[in-house]
Amino acid sequence: MPLATTRRAGLVDQVIDQMRSAITTGEWRVGERIPTEPELVTALGVGRNTVREAVRALAHAGLLEVRQGDGTFVRATSELSGAVRRLCGSELRDVLEVRRTLEVEGARLAATNRTEAQLEQLTRLLEQRDEAAAAMQWARFVQIDADFHHLVVIASHNQLLAELHAGLTEVIKASIEALDESQPDARKIDHRGLLFAIRDRDAERAVREAGGFLAEALSYLAEHPA
Template identity: 40%
Template sequence: MPLGSLRPSPLVEQATEHLREQILGGRWPVGTRLPGETALAASLGVGRSTVREAVRALAEAGLVKSRQGAGVFVISTEPQEDFRAGLRRAAVAEVYEARAVLEVQAARLAARRRTDEDVAGMVAALAARRLASARGDAAFVDADMALHAAMVAGARNSVLTDLFAEFAPVLREALASLTGVLGLREADPAAVVSAIASGDGPEAAALLNAEFSATLTRLKGAP
């Protein structure tokens, strides 16, 4: 019985969801070997690379496991909630509080570890943010998040960078509709960038903490 062809986009997400439904629905019980990439690709109407990414997502969710030379087997019908899914369930204020903790420390580290290239990236992102302030909310939030990503990258800590990457999509979705309420355009991160560039970690951390505290106050009072 064919699984049914998918719409063109987003293919990986659709393929993952189709396969997840088949596993949770009992088509492939625990211990069952999934059909090969070629067979799944033909059934779903997608390429093998799309199937490969979908299977990887299922493995990350704890539903399947690849066994060298044997194939991919179903190991559970109870998916584990990933970190980003948990973030989506959390209140925006809670996510923002966690973000503040991460970024304030990242700013402190960035002041010690940033390279000239990092600083150039922050300056460019700051300029892009200023230009985006005259555009729509979504464009401005994208530019603002890009600036903060550049500051976190300056900390030269891969774990902090990865954590910020997990926060970013959830925050972007929420902040795009709250830009005016939170006064994000009125905040000017130039002083934070300057403190990082000059190597003043305590000042960078204090400035960023003040910015986040003001935003959190508005966020908690937002309808």
Template identity: 40%
Template sequence: MPLGPLRPSPLVEQATEHLREQITGGSWPVGTKLPGETTLAASLGVGRSTVREALRALAGAGLVQARQGAGVFVIAAEPEEDWATRLRRAAVTDVYEVRISIEVEAARLAARRRTDEDLAALTAALAGRRAAADGGDAAFVDADIALHTAVVAAAHNPVLSALFTEFVPTLRKGLIDMLELLGLRSGDPNHGDESHAALVDAVARGDADAAAHTLREELEQTLTRLTSL
């Protein structure tokens, strides 16, 4: 596969992609030492600094590794998937199992750390979930996730919040599919209102055990339904 000259912009991205194709296409198998920066720069029609940045990107993807005094070597034929990509590929049930661990602890912390602003946000989110009962499944799921997001936020742990945010796209799709396939809202448009109200109440009362128990029970019931799909 010939390298060929590149268009003017964006050079680093194009250089990275061309070099990646050599690796993933088998032209440079694992263990191969890449040509030097000067050779690559001449082949691609770019400067050495552009090649250097492209090699850094490939190293970040787990494809190549620089060995001091020896050069740059291919160490993998396929790039490593980042966290977000892995989540998109994961089964929603797998993600949900991890979600339970994260959210149950978040609920426990929220009951201990919630502020007046957090309580106002939780009350508003619960009202929003109830209002969304008159809408479609997607709107209802969005309102449900907003309530859970408010619980996680009340824990005041940025790592928990960041993890939950990463899960949201996969969770959203899985929950919408579940509602549509099982018709859970056909007889009860505000499905799960009682448990969510109990969760908000437990957090408001500062009862960490009750908040954790209520949320675990609700999430495990949902996981059981997802597993049945």
């Protein structure tokens, strides 16, 4: 990962940009430990202080988490997602309420604006979701489920809404995992009603379908507080 330039001015910013790129492109995945400080010094061709400043900046932005004695780990893929994780923490209710706000509106717009190609993609994702559930491949199930919900928002063709939702990728996946653990029937939720509403360009039904299972999850949390 050599630096394209080695000018002294802005050297820390260059290192931050390269490390952020490794995170956003998935080279460094969420939850994984990044290379050690000596490894980064060698790979980037800069001094220890420069690496430390870059790590400190990315940790402050919420993308990295420094664990004393254990290393530095990727916490989020964007500043927005990192901020949401700090604000919501482990409060599943907060995450679900934010999801409902974004995904219900995304579903309403998707019913009007989706393309045939996006409809086909949504159909394939639900088929893959069913396959993962049947094979009890729960990590794959969570990823596909998250991809399905994000594609619905993308199909809204509202770029800002899609970018906001993308920034919540990690907390959305975490909320799906938490629902699976807390509610035995969560993995049986069928999103075909939402798919068919989007297929039929029925915005009102899409809103009901998108908000329905999240409302049920919120009711469950109210009845079964931690």
